[in-house]
Amino acid sequence: MSHFGRSGPPDIRDTYSLLVLNITFRTTADDLYPLFDKYGKVVDVFIPRDRRTGESRGFAFVRYKYADEAQKAVDKLDGRVVDGREIMVQFAKYGPNAEKIQKGRIAETSSKPRGRSRSRSPRPRHRDEHRDRDYRRRSRSRSRERYDRDKYRERDRDYRRRSRSHSVSPDRHKDRRRGRDDKERRTRSRSVDSASPVRHGSSPRRSPSPQRRSSRDEQNDEQNSREQSPAQKDVSPRDRPVDSRSPSHKSDADEEPLITGSSGGLAMTSVLSCLDKVAKS
């Protein structure tokens, strides 16, 4: 939806798209339009929204008619505080049809061979995969990704976000893609554990559902102790006098009484009875 009431994208030819990041979820296109229109001819303002909830996804696209005006808007509005959050304005890198964009200008859609633009693009693979995978989760609730992350153990993706959110804003003056070098460098570092605890604190995995774990552990401990310690075995009374052979496992006594009884137990019993008879006589 565009700001001008049209359905769908207006004319994407010869327009320069700016990506406005970090806007508030309450910020609407009406809020952004006057702000950006001060610096040039704004053709369209579009805020992608969640399909189900209809809420803003936190970023917007502002299309300018002229590149120089778009550049000016970037220079003037990048880092500007809008509705309590400082927005980031930069040239969009992708078009609506997943086409590459050259300096904010939408590249030729199908008139020219795409092979050239594709080979020129540095990282063509991230977008589609991310979008499909993240769309379900992100549309529902973005904050939940932190918790889902631990379950799914998606290290790479999470790593970028963590390192990115780690240094949020303080040293932003001209450079809007500031963390790229740091990102690469941090990604080089091997260990994930060294970076994540800084953010999380002690142990995020322990906290959820402690009761179930503790109960299970207790049961396991009980079984282990019962199996390991023969002392309890001595305490428990045995109906069979022949079972003195196997003091270790109660289960063994229950499971195989016939075999042990027939082979060793009977022999023992007979020997004992013989001894008794001899002793009595």
Added chain:
DNA sequence: GTTGAGCGTT
């Protein structure tokens, strides 16, 4: 009524 890395509607 919440959230916070990222690139797009009829």
